[in-house]
Amino acid sequence: MQNYASAKLNKTATEGTIFELFVYIPRRQAPHVQRLRRATAPVIQRKREPLRQHAAANNLQIGPIAEHHLATFNVRAPKGTELAIPTDATTRQAQALDRDQARLQNEDAQALADSNSVYRPVEIELFGGTKAMICMNIVLLRQALSLPNHKSFHQGIYNEYTHPVLPDGADMLM
Structure with missing residues (x-):
């Protein structure tokens, strides 16, 4: 709304008042245009x-x-x-x-x-240079090397290690 001075335009205050309007009329969609549906x-x-x-x-x-x-x-x-x-x-x-x-x-x-396998491949060196892969019983290998019969790091080496409680004579594969 603008109000012009009546003295400048030789108009009264009512004659000098102008209203500007904006009318929005939504456009109808063409019948062939369909909206996307929601993916719930x-x-x-x-x-x-x-x-x-x-x-x-x-x-x-x-x-x-x-x-x-x-x-x-x-x-x-x-x-x-x-x-x-x-x-x-x-x-x-x-x-x-x-x-x-x-x-x-x-x-x-x-x-x-x-x-979970009892037998695992182990690489051995024979006669100072010949390498061979053989399958060995891990339980027997642990006993021969005087290693414990359980995994040392059952949760990985970067986690806090807590030794599992095993009953006497319990056997756990590597």
Whole structure:
């Protein structure tokens, strides 16, 4: 609102008052334009089953990280859109993370199987230079070297070590 001096413009105070208005009228959306949908946890969970069926039908391997990303991607798509598996960088990264996670789980399972085995590979040197790998019974090797029959660092060497309480005669693999 502006009030101009009536003396300058030869107008009265009422005639010199000007109101400026701004009117907002929202534009109607075209019928073919649809908004993205929210990706809430229950909606994502419901979208996982069609994704699993699609993967099984097309012989695709989809890990848990990529499955979550693809379910979220498909939930956010406009209604009526068919199930899609994009080839963008995010999908490739999720698939790479799934491969790395599976590789680490396999390594952990192999390490656990190796640690529970009575026989372990030991490298020995014969005749001053010939090296050979042989499998030895670790329990017997510990007895021969007068070592205790338990792991010295069952939680790693950087944790506070507390010796496990073992009953007499208890045997624990390395």
